[in-house]
Ligand SMILES: Cc1cc2nc3c(=O)[nH]c(=O)nc-3n(C[C@H](O)[C@H](O)[C@H](O)COP(=O)(O)OP(=O)(O)OC[C@H]3O[C@@H](n4cnc5c(N)ncnc54)[C@H](O)[C@@H]3O)c2cc1C
């Protein structure tokens with residue numbers, strides 16, 4: 223089974239973000255493999271352990287995005303593909319999907335795995351756009367995954383429960399946090415990762431150019447939102463509950 | 477006048493997703509509002525959609541749209557778009573809509589704008605970043621422009637209008653019938669829906685253990701017309717079902733009163749509840765970020781305060 227996992231390199235979510243003009247500042251910011259994509263890598267690895275095959279990681283991003291691929295390789299993936307090109311700076315979900323589709327579509331695949339949404343951008347639509355470009359169905363918001371001969375079955379999260387969705391391969395799947403417990407990279411895994419193949423591609427390698435990958439949507443203004451003011455903060459000296467009850471009464475809910 | 481479409485999710489009994497009504501209310505301000513509804517219940521929903529400002533509703537009751545994920549609906553929408561050329565198509569950030577809109581972006585070549593919280597015009601949208609602290613205006617691109625709007629961004633108000641039904645008759649190839657819904661499990665909630673409840677009482681990790689959620693249930697029951705919510709931390713820990721989750725990857729609520737118990741106030745939680753009219757927080761850490769947005773903050777042990785609060789509310793209700 224040929225499994226492709228999309229992995230995004232993002233600024234460390236534990237460091238408060240800063241703006242650089244109209245964009246999130248990325249230079250000089252420590253990057254990590256998106257924690258949401260660790261679930262995707264783990265899902266890929268478990269399916270490989272069960273059914274055999276290969277796990278290929280694919281990422282689009284500047285050179286440091288290699289770290290995200292290395293991390294996934296340390297967890298146990300077999301190989302990586304990094305698409306890096308200056309022309310892709312500021313790429314939106316549509317452009318990202320087009321580029322990833324071009325890279326993934328070069329080879330035959332059974333399953334493409336992505337996160338439901340990225341931790342930094344939380345656009346949440348890239349995978350669906352990618353599925354359309356690849357011409358495959360999508361099984362999304364997976365809470366559980368079962369895969370057998372040529373078919374995938376998931377519990378798809380819904381607002382008030384879940385649906386069971388089944389689909390023939392090839393397909394694209396998105397995974398929620400909690401679909402599995404991502405493994406840690408072992409020392410052996412980290413050493414092995416150094417020898418695993420990673421292909422680096424530019425846009426011209428993919429036969430993409432100019433208009434196809436131009437970012438068209440533009441930010442025209444940034445402004446601070448009206449802040450909610452902090453109200454009164456009081457220590458509970460035994461009268462806290464009564465204070466809240468007063469508050470509820472003033473708000474006419476009791 | 478600009479033609480603004482709303483993709484409305486409907487239930488088999490004809491109920492319209494509240495977020496679609498919010499979008500229609502905004503759409504009619506921006507131009508000529510029309511709606512598209514696909515799947516069982518669609519034609520029964522026409523009346524309601526008209527009441528909220530749709531002049532035309534393109535609808536089909538065909539099961540294919542509900543039985544197969546995204547592909548049939550994206551295909552039908554694309555055909556309708558080519559035929560009727562709307563300027564802007566609005567989707568609410570719901571599971572199915574998100575999948576459909578994503579595929580449509582590839583089909584139309586329009587950049588899909590996600591997480592929109594405001595619309596200035598048919599080609600300018602607003603989104604919020606950093607947990608809502610910074611607002612960003614974005615010039616939309618494409619034909620049509622495609623936008624995913626967070627629920628509760630607008631208030632739904634009926635216009636008293638009525639809509640003309642146009643039956644959708646699009647061929648859906650077998651090729652598009654792949655990802656099939658074979659079972660549906662929905663939890664029947666008792667009491668008001670979380671999204672609609674005038675009072676929301678939410679618990680976080682500070683409650684210590686799953687069993688303590690019953691204190692929140694008890695309080696909600698006493699207040700009446702109140703729903704219980706939760707943070708992702710406790711949903712992930714399995715204390716309560718995902719349907720309770722409020723925040724970026726959960727539900728958005730805008731109640732009259734929001735009571736946050738043992739919740740730190742992470743940005744991803746705050747985006748889902750900061751629209752509440754009044755916020756009360758109980759947290760034992762006076763530095764907890766939730767206090768920065770609370771109208772009343774009580775620094776103390778939730779497990780001590782909650783039982784007292786239950787008694788207090790019980791006695792005041794008489
Ligand atoms: C991509 C992404 C999406 C996310 N989406 C969401 C989302 O949709 N919704 C969401 O909620 N989170 C979301 N999160 C998680 C979010 O970042 C926080 O981790 C989460 O909201 C924290 O939950 P909490 O407040 O229950 O727990 P904690 O942050 O652990 O806070 C517990 C609080 O309880 C207090 N406390 C402890 N004991 C007591 C006591 N006895 N009495 C009173 N107070 C006490 C502590 O002081 C602390 O402030 C998301 C994160 C990511 C990365």
Ligand SMILES: Nc1ncnc2c1ncn2[C@@H]1O[C@H](COP(=O)(O)O)[C@@H](O)[C@H]1O
Nearest residue numbers: 228229282336337339340345346347348
């Ligand atoms: N630049 C990228 N490279 C590889 N995968 C990506 C990239 N951007 C997004 N993805 C994948 O798409 C998922 C959803 O991202 P998004 O739609 O951007 O919120 C992520 O969890 C990744 O799996």
